[in-house]
Amino acid sequence: xxxxxxxxxxxxxxxxxxxxxxxxxxxxxxxxxxxxxxxxxxxxxxxxxxxxxxxxxxxxxxxxxxxxxxxxxxxxxxxxxxxxxxxxxxxxxxxxxxxxxxxxxxxxxxxxxxxxxx
Amino acid sequence: xxxxxxxxxxxxxxxxxxxxxxxxxxxxxxxxxxxxxxxxxxxxxxxxxxxxxxxxxxxxxxxxxxxxxxxxxxxxxxxxxxxxxxxxxxxxxxxxxxxxxxxxxxxxx
Numbered sequence: 001x002x003x004x005x006x007x008x009x010x011x012x013x014x015x016x017x018x019x020x021x022x023x024x025x026x027x028x029x030x031x032x033x034x035x036x037x038x039x040x041x042x043x044x045x046x047x048x049x050x051x052x053x054x055x056x057x058x059x060x061x062x063x064x065x066x067x068x069x070x071x072x073x074x075x076x077x078x079x080x081x082x083x084x085x086x087x088x089x090x091x092x093x094x095x096x097x098x099x100x101x102x103x104x105x106x107x108x109x110x111x112x113x114x115x116x117x118x
Numbered sequence: 119x120x121x122x123x124x125x126x127x128x129x130x131x132x133x134x135x136x137x138x139x140x141x142x143x144x145x146x147x148x149x150x151x152x153x154x155x156x157x158x159x160x161x162x163x164x165x166x167x168x169x170x171x172x173x174x175x176x177x178x179x180x181x182x183x184x185x186x187x188x189x190x191x192x193x194x195x196x197x198x199x200x201x202x203x204x205x206x207x208x209x210x211x212x213x214x215x216x217x218x219x220x221x222x223x224x225x226x227x
Contacts, residue, residue: 056214112159112160
């Protein structure tokens with residue numbers, strides 16, 4: 001099976017712009033989570049989608065949003081970019097939430113999108 | 119917050135030595151997972167230990183869990199240069215995980 005893919009891999013934007021990142025989960029996985037990783041704050045949970053619905057949300061401002069499509073692909077959007085949004089954005093997929101699947105599940109991470117805000 | 123904290127923050131050892139990393143967390147958990155991240159890349163799942171387990175092995179990895187102390191340790195035996203990476207513990211459920219700050223391991227050849 002192909003792994004989790006994220007596009008683009010690198011992105012440079014300026015303050016005030018908006019950005020959309022894309023994540024394609026492993027085939028058959030319907031849960032997609034997003035994380036932000038920065039040197040100062042480490043890995044922080046943004047949100048999780050399952051069957052096109054946001055199930056969990058972290059403590060990020062409303063400028064961070066996401067969505068999931070019927071094919072489980074997910075996008076996250078950041079509007080009005082700030083310098084502090086520069087980070088590695090990681091997407092992870094899993095089978096969590098599928099009937100008969102334990103909540104003790106492994107997340108498979110993509111390579112990430114490196115966003116630089118100038 | 120359930121966030122775990124790893125200790126030490128950085129560890130440098132010679133190839134062939136064992137590496138031990140510790141993780142402490144704050145609230146009750148269902149399970150604890152360890153991940154590895156090579157520089158600037160995605161995370162790779164290493165091992166999951168459930169709250170009712172005390173020890174688990176996977177190849178050269180050994181994980182222990184002490185729920186009374188809210189701590190876990192990851193032991194890598196006979197380390198290799200390829201083990202150089204950052205290691206994170208994660209707690210949570212379903213797909214909302216809290217990651218620790220990580221231990222940066224450097225294995226010198």
